[in-house]
Amino acid sequence: MSLDGKLEIIGVTDVGRKRAHNEDSIGSDAGLGLAVLADGMGGYRAGEVASAMAVNMILDDLREGMKHGKTGEVDEETGFCRETLLIKTAIEKANETIYQTAQRQPQCHGMGTTVVALAFYDDRMSIAHVGDSRMYRMRAGELRQVTSDHSLLQELIDRGFYTPEEAKKSLNKNLVTRAMGIEMAVNPDLQEDVVQPGDLYLMCSDGLTDLVEDDVIHETLVEYSENLEDAARHLVDKANAAGGVDNISVILVRALKSFGAKQNWYNKVFDWF
Amino acid sequence: MPGSLVLTLNQSVLGEFTLDKERLLIGRKPENDIQVDNLAVSGQHAAIITILNDSFLEDLDSTNGTFVNGKLVKKHALKHGDVITIGKHELKYVNDEATTDDQDFEKTMIIRPGMASHAAAAAKAEETAPPTPAGTSSQMVADDMPLGKIQVLSGPGAGKELELKKALITLGRPGVQVAVITRRPQGYFITHVEGKHPVVNGDTIGAQAHALKDHDVVELAGVKMEFFVST
Numbered sequence: 369m370s371l372d373g374k375l376e377i378i379g380v381t382d383v384g385r386k387r388a389h390n391e392d393s394i395g396s397d398a399g400l401g402l403a404v405l406a407d408g409m410g411g412y413r414a415g416e417v418a419s420a421m422a423v424n425m426i427l428d429d430l431r432e433g434m435k436h437g438k439t440g441e442v443d444e445e446t447g448f449c450r451e452t453l454l455i456k457t458a459i460e461k462a463n464e465t466i467y468q469t470a471q472r473q474p475q476c477h478g479m480g481t482t483v484v485a486l487a488f489y490d491d492r493m494s495i496a497h498v499g500d501s502r503m504y505r506m507r508a509g510e511l512r513q514v515t516s517d518h519s520l521l522q523e524l525i526d527r528g529f530y531t532p533e534e535a536k537k538s539l540n541k542n543l544v545t546r547a548m549g550i551e552m553a554v555n556p557d558l559q560e561d562v563v564q565p566g567d568l569y570l571m572c573s574d575g576l577t578d579l580v581e582d583d584v585i586h587e588t589l590v591e592y593s594e595n596l597e598d599a600a601r602h603l604v605d606k607a608n609a610a611g612g613v614d615n616i617s618v619i620l621v622r623a624l625k626s627f628g629a630k631q632n633w634y635n636k637v638f639d640w641f
Numbered sequence: 642m643p644g645s646l647v648l649t650l651n652q653s654v655l656g657e658f659t660l661d662k663e664r665l666l667i668g669r670k671p672e673n674d675i676q677v678d679n680l681a682v683s684g685q686h687a688a689i690i691t692i693l694n695d696s697f698l699e700d701l702d703s704t705n706g707t708f709v710n711g712k713l714v715k716k717h718a719l720k721h722g723d724v725i726t727i728g729k730h731e732l733k734y735v736n737d738e739a740t741t742d743d744q745d746f747e748k749t750m751i752i753r754p755g756m757a758s759h760a761a762a763a764a765k766a767e768e769t770a771p772p773t774p775a776g777t778s779s780q781m782v783a784d785d786m787p788l789g790k791i792q793v794l795s796g797p798g799a800g801k802e803l804e805l806k807k808a809l810i811t812l813g814r815p816g817v818q819v820a821v822i823t824r825r826p827q828g829y830f831i832t833h834v835e836g837k838h839p840v841v842n843g844d845t846i847g848a849q850a851h852a853l854k855d856h857d858v859v860e861l862a863g864v865k866m867e868f869f870v871s872t
Binding site: 449520 | 692693697699715716717718750796798806807808809811812813814817821823824825826827832834847848849850861862863864
């Protein structure tokens with residue numbers, strides 16, 4: 369089912385002020401309701417190879433996979449629906465290829481990439497991520513981070529060694545504990561959620577979030593919410609104004625109207641109501 | 642370079658220990674890496690977890706507690722110059738080469754598989770689960786999180802129970818009040834979808850996802866239900 373006119377997707381990627389290359393990659397397909405962002409790392413230009421491979425391979429696989437099967441069909445074994453499992457498989461496949469490329473080609477040795485990928489269907493969405501690229505949701509004027517970073521810092525916060533406030537001062541900001549391309553297998557975090565008209569989704573690389581506080585991101589999104597292109601551009605500008613030490617990528621997705629397929633997933637509502 | 646600990650008693654130095662192990666144990670018993678033979682010290686008193694250049698102190702439920710700069714701590718990220726007190730003994734943390742804010746460090750680094758298991762194992766501290774190197778597990782993340790369930794407390798379905806195995810479960814009555822419970826790697830969340838906002842433990846939740854805790858009571862479309870995490 370085409371989502372033309374149901375979603376608005378805008379992406380901006382910027383090299384920043386300090387780096388010679390942009391190792392981030394972004395890609396999207398508004399008609400199919402797909403968006404992917406990756407932050408590559410490692411070696412001479414290898415980071416941009418890893419992130420581009422991830423974005424392109426995942427998008428291609430999803431485009432192909434969406435042609436088959438029933439929208440939103442739930443796999444009883446895992447509890448995840450078709451789209452979520454498609455993203456999972458696509459990330460695993462891309463991971464293998466990036467890993468093998470890194471092993472085979474000396475100039476790509478040690479490359480890896482984070483990824484955050486979204487698929488929209490039937491008034492719902494699947495969210496998958498590996499590493500410290502994030503997805504936020506703005507709904508009813510509130511901004512919330514939906515993904516949880518696979519970073520050492522986040523693990524230390526989760527384990528109680530740091531409070532989030534202390535963590536902001538920590539220098540160990542950029543140690544990623546999960547990434548694509550590092551091992552033959554990868555373990556993406558998977559989530560599903562309901563989409564409501566008016567929702568605004570922000571996907572971004574750490575080049576934004578390391579330099580721009582969440583409340584500034586929120587203010588910027590509120591101020592420029594009329595025009596997503598402006599909003600994305602202003603977010604990038606703010607990161608650059610704060611030093612632009614890393615590549616900065618932003619994808620904004622707005623749910624313009626409902627895209628439910630007859631709300632058939634309401635059938636799961638229970639007889640005890 | 643990782644830091645080191647200088648062990649002293651009444652100002653006299655008893656030894657210096659380099660923090661080159663991912664997990665170093667301090668306690669009264671001989672199998673500890675730093676043995677402090679004093680009855681005020683528990684058999685296994687505290688652990689120091691070291692990840693790259695940084696070290697973290699964790700009290701292992703000791704009888705008399707672990708203090709840093711005079712304050713009782715359970716977990717603490719060590720800073721150069723911190724003084725750990727265990728019983729009457731003191732351990733000074735020395736690390737003047739702690740991570741510096743140089744340009745190189747702005748670059749995102751991946752902790753290598755070996756390192757990652759090291760970090761994960763260290764961060765998991767006393768948990769007995771075998772360390773999983775980053776990304777090696779092909780199983781669902783959800784497999785290692787406890788399964789949630791809800792039990793209906795009122796209405797026609799009172800007593801019924803539902804395991805929250807799906808990633809997304811819709812509850813309520815369409816046209817009246819609908820909410821969705823989502824399963825995230827961090828746990829379960831309830832989000833308003835339609836009608837009035839759901840009530841959790843007597844408070845109406847906002848527009849954003851609300852984290853569910855064990856024994857939370859949710860009211861939706863006139864039905865009360867309790868959320869449990871199975872153990």
